[in-house]
Amino acid sequence: MLAGSGLVALAQAGPVAAQDGRTVVPLDSGWRFFDGDAPDAARPDFADAAWEQVSVPHTWNRVGYYHHDLGGTNRAETVDKRQGVGWYRLHFAAPKDAAGKRQWLEFDAASRVAQVWLNGQYLGEHRGGFSRFRFDATAAMTASGDNVLVVRVDNTQPRAGSPTADVLPLSGDFFVHGGLYRPVRLVTTAPLHIDLADAGGPGVRATTVAASAQEAVIEVAVRVANDGAKAAKAQVRVSLVDREGREAASAMIPAYTPAGKTSEISAKLTVANPHLWQGTADPYLYDLKVQLSGAQGQLPGAEGQLSDATSQPYGIRTMAFDPARGFLLNGQPYRLRGVGYHQDRDGKGWAISRADVEEDVATMREMGANSIRLTHYQHGQDIHDLADRAGIVVWDEIPLVSTWTLGAKKDPDPALVANAKAQLTELVRQNQNHAASAIWSIANEVDFGNSLPAFLFGGADGREVDPLPLLGELQKTAKALDPSRPTALATCCEARAFGNDIEIPTTAVAADLGGANRYFGWYFGKAGDLGPHLDGLRAKRPQQPLAVTEYGAGGALTMHTDNVLGGPADSRGAAQPEEYESYIHETALAQLDARPWLYATWLWNSFDFATTVRTEGDAQDINTKGLVAYDHKTRKDAWYFYKANWNPAPMVHITSKRYVDRAYPVTDVRVYSNAATTDLLLNGRSLGVKSDCPQMICVWSGVRLDEGTNALVARGTHAGGTVEDSASWTLAPETARHFVIDAGTLLAARSEGRVLGSDNWFEGGLTASLDKPADFGKPSVPTAISGTTDRGALATYRSGTFSYRVPVADGRYKVTLWFATDAGQKVGTFDVMSGRKVLLRKFQPAIPASGAVAEARAFTLKAKGELALDFVSGTTDARVAMIEIERLR
Structure with missing residues (x-):
């Protein structure tokens, strides 16, 4: 100062x-x-x-x-x-x-x-x-x-x-x-300078029109601005310089620019034996240098004083997209495995530094990602520069997201259309010299139709608002700006998964490439539906290359499940255990890898990010689908799953580490490992060695925990040595003796003074709840249940005809079955058995006149290795809300 x-x-x-x-x-x-x-x-x-x-x-x-x-x-x-x-x-x-x-x-x-x-x-x-x-x-x-x-x-x-x-x-x-x-x-x-009024761009546009191991041809356009009082006759020198400082190609072009005007000159560079930009394997960059020399009134061709100059890293490569072969880098198939990325982080919002972006890129690369979908707006030059240097292929996008009209208007205002074109122009002009930039995306999820979620404000009725005219304008604009790259957009709703009565516009045809945001097993359908759905899209448009632009699930750091199939995930509310996020990614990746014709897959999302439409998981105003938390440092289990599959560096990772206080004395232990063999030790004793684990997921089933501390060590052996990971779990003595199954739920309810486990060891049946489910930004509405202090556990239940096979040590057990019904319960009876032993015959749970009520029935059973409980529907579906199992001494 x-x-x-x-x-x-x-x-x-x-x-x-x-x-x-x-x-x-x-x-x-x-x-x-x-x-x-x-x-x-x-x-x-x-x-x-x-x-x-x-x-x-x-x-x-x-x-x-x-x-x-x-x-x-x-x-x-x-x-x-x-x-x-x-x-x-x-x-x-x-x-x-x-x-x-x-x-x-x-x-x-x-x-x-x-x-x-x-x-x-x-x-x-x-x-x-x-x-x-x-x-x-x-x-x-x-x-x-x-x-x-x-x-x-x-x-x-x-x-x-x-x-x-x-x-x-x-x-x-x-x-x-x-x-x-x-x-x-x-x-x-x-x-006299290189144009700075080129929509925020550098005033220089370079395009590789052909490239092979023998020769590359690069077309360069330079905009020369003359803000002087006289016309200028100048020289523009364009050169490509390699890492050793050697000039690989150059051209000198005269430029005449009237006073107060901007002219554009063109040059062609031919590079012999070019060193190609080969993605993450070899992201080689030249320096593209432009020098402007001249002075006002200078004679044509005379050598003048340097007036302006720029230099930019430039990678020589070709990119293509094929419906059968996928993405082609320099003519060869190159599978894009990527992530979505938002630019905010905890404590800083959007005001992040280059060092922050460098840390993010390092985190994504360590996981093994080789592509980033920059969502849902134009990102800064830092991420583009770093992507060039790291060999990361980038999807760029403008912020046309979900809605494009306000109030009851059927058509976008002309000013809105102009703004969309202006933002697209700036996106292209500012990023088209980046080797990493591969795709211009013109929209995200503008195909909700009349299923537009309530949390997205505004917009006219979906039956009347047609996105195709605006998309057509943007497609023309993108092609005029840069015909060398394809356009794309991401769709959400072509699956009609929100209901058969939904009118959905088909928007995929508005761009060159298809991109599908699909959340099977989260917002709709089942986890295994993703692959068949993609097959259907491909059959519908066989000539359009297809990618999956979003898939995933929420993952809360402090929420855990004992069985990912124990109940429904709460995509709009609290039940978002870390293990369920991993399950969705595990099942999705298997289906995606089986379809090599996909040109790319981008999971959602690399990091948790801010959004004020969500109250979910263990967070407020955060989308919890990140593989890394909002601090951009704390990694969830799913991050390690991708590292095991995408990064060849040897690693092992024990999952569910944050699930410290265990609800059950017997559990499966899952380890992500890409080592040749993996040994699991519990309190120093080996539980066995595994190798060739499918999807790098090694599972030790039915591990019986010790009372107190359980020190787990996973040791992977590979050609270069060993890698290890550890975890520490606790099994309280009272839990070892007396454990509780919260039936019908993915996430066990909290109970005063004890740990409940989520639904587990079941076969068959459906899950349901007496509570009103959560919605975007709105919590679930609990139902009052009399007759219990465990209202949360009794609200969920398993129903139909189903059974439990609970692994236990040999001995005698007290089994308490809990039932909860509300006034709307259908009158009817069902049976409960334990093997051949009848526990309840034609049982009718109490039905209150209003509200809901809980009741319990207790039994003493002998077990050898497992406890058997069978629920058989009669005149109504069988049901159970909670099962207590206590070993009798």
């Missing part, structure tokens, strides 16, 4: 990125922020000393927290979900060499609408919260003394008539943070 002035001296504001002919200075420190509206704040003399001091990147929003101490630091009292206006002000001194130069203010993003003033002069507005934009600040800049930069941002949730009503996204299952959440810079150039 300059003493007593409040000015940021640019020479001291941080590292200056100096390129030949231009200077780039970060504007990161010295900002003042006001959390709210301040109508007069654009005035240069406005008093901002009382405003909060912040650095950029910055957001005021903090959204989403867990109801525990794992995976994040946000808490209810630290959350800030306000959406609206915020103001930023910065005092800075002009660069010393500003005279005669052009000055540009560059914003990597501002959410979601930004208005910019410099020294009281209005520079303009940018509508869209995800893309880079620039304003020419030359006329407003003070060459010496104080310059005052003011930015007003507005992330108001769009509503009909609101100031953001025509700015995408209108809706979505993610939170739109506000602020200057990506870097801001001052860029200084000569009057």
Whole structure:
């Protein structure tokens, strides 16, 4: 800071990125922020000393927290979900060499609408919260003394008539943070420069039109802007330089640009024996250098002074998509195994650093992912740069999500269509030189039809609102901008899984590639339905390459199940145990791997992320489908499942580590291992060695735990040595003697003073609950049940004709069966047996006049190895809500 002035001296504001002919200075420190509206704040003399001091990147929003101490630091009292206006002000001194130069203010993003003033002069507005934009600040800049930069941002949730009503996204299952959440810079150039008004792009566009081991051809377009007073005759030199600094190809092209105009020149580079960009195996990058030389009034062809220059990493590769062979990189099949990715994280929101993104990329690469779907909006240059360097293939997307009209309108406003095209233009222009960028996605889940979920506001009736006209406009725009890459979109609802009466538009045909978001076993259907459904889509459109763009399930760090089939997962509420998330991914991956014609699969999601439409699992305002928690550090079991299958580095991982206090004395132990052989030890004794485990999942069934501490060690042996993992579980002595099965549920209820287990050891039957289920953002509604202190356990039950085979030690047992019924229960009887022994004959549980009531029946049984319980329907379905098993001494 300059003493007593409040000015940021640019020479001291941080590292200056100096390129030949231009200077780039970060504007990161010295900002003042006001959390709210301040109508007069654009005035240069406005008093901002009382405003909060912040650095950029910055957001005021903090959204989403867990109801525990794992995976994040946000808490209810630290959350800030306000959406609206915020103001930023910065005092800075002009660069010393500003005279005669052009000055540009560059914003990597501002959410979601930004208005910019410099020294009281209005520079303009940018509508869209995800893309880079620039304003020419030359006329407003003070060459010496104080310059005052003011930015007003507005992330108001769009509503009909609101100031953001025509700015995408209108809706979505993610939170739109506000602020200057990506870097801001001052860029200084000569009057003759490479265009900085190219939709936020670099002003240089390069396309590999052909590439083989022998030769590559690259077409380059350079936009030359002349902001001088006279016409300029200049030279543009384009070159490709390898890692050793050798020039692989170059071209020199004359450029004539009238005063105040921009011209575009074209060059062709031919590279002999190119080193191709080969994905994660060899992500080789050249440097694409562009040098602009010349001066106003210069004679054609004369050698002039360097006026501007840029340099970008550039990978030479070809990409293609085939309905039978999948994705082809440089002509060879290359299976894309990827993840979806949102840019927010605990404690920071969207104001993340490059180091944060580097950590995320390292986490995804360690898991074995080689592709990222950048959802559901344009992500910053950091992730694109890092993807280039890591060899990660990227799906880019604009924020056209679920809805595109507000109120009762049947058609999108012209301003909304224009905004969608503008955001698509910025996406393409800013990212088309990246080797990693493979696909331009024009929409996500705009095919809900009249099944639009209640949590997505607005929109006219789905029978009347047709997305195809807007998608057609975006398809044409994308092809005009970049015909070298395919378009795609992600669909949700073609399966008609929400009901047979749902009218669903077929939107997949609007883009070149198909992408299916499918949550079988979570929101609808069964886990095994995914593969047959994909076969049906392929048969329906055999000429369109198909990918799975989302699949997965919620996974709560503090919730655990003893049997993933014990009851329904609660996709909109609490029951989201970590083990069920793993089950969905295990079953999905088996089906996806069996279909090599899929060009890609992107699981949902790499990390938990913020969304204010959800109250689920053990979190508030968090989508729990991440394989890593909101802190981007705490890894769930499913992450290790993919690492075992996708990363060849030897590893072992014992699952359910966080399920410490065990509910049952007998359990299966599951270990993800890609080692040649894996031994499991319990308190030092081996439980056996396994090898060639399907899907790298080794299971030791029916392991009898010791009372007290159970120290587990999984030891994998491979050619280079051994790898180990450990876990510690506890079996309380009272649980070893007396354990309880909470029937009909995936997630056992809590009980005062004891641990209940989820439904287990059953065969047949269906599950049900007396409670009203949860919905998006709305908790379940419990039913009061008299006659019990375990209301939660008694609310769920198993019904039909079914049996239990419970593994126990030889001996005598007291078995207590609990039943709960409400006033709507059908009158009827059923039988309960234990082998040939009749426990209950033509049993009719009590039916209350109102509400619900519980009752119990107790029996003494002998067991040898297992306890048998058989429930046989009679004039009504058999049922049981809870089973207590106590060993008698």
